[in-house]
Amino acid sequence: MKQHSLKIRTEYLNAILDGDKTFEIRENDRDFKVGDRIHLSDGNRYLVIRIKYITDFAQQDGYIVFSFDWIEGGKL
Numbered sequence: 017m018k019q020h021s022l023k024i025r026t027e028y029l030n031a032i033l034d035g036d037k038t039f040e041i042r043e044n045d046r047d048f049k050v051g052d053r054i055h056l057s058d059g060n061r062y063l064v065i066r067i068k069y070i071t072d073f074a075q076q077d078g079y080i081v082f083s084f085d086w087i088e089g090g091k092l
Contacts, residue, residue, distance in 0.1 A: 017053065024056040032056075041079060
């Protein structure tokens with residue numbers, strides 16, 4: 017299991033916090049794996065998630081979609 021720190025736009029972080037966004041599309045430049053934890057931050061708030069499913073179906077080359085469990089969140 018790896019831990020990654022990534023930036024996220026405020027609008028997308030809001031959608032996750034509101035429960036509307038349950039997936040993330042990212043370039044797979046970090047070799048993401050199921051079980052990895054990701055610290056997402058918009059500069060003011062953060063969210064820690066755990067990848068639970070990954071697919072590259074119908075994505076641009078080098079990109080993946082992953083679903084996640086929400087572990088914790090708050091302010092920086």
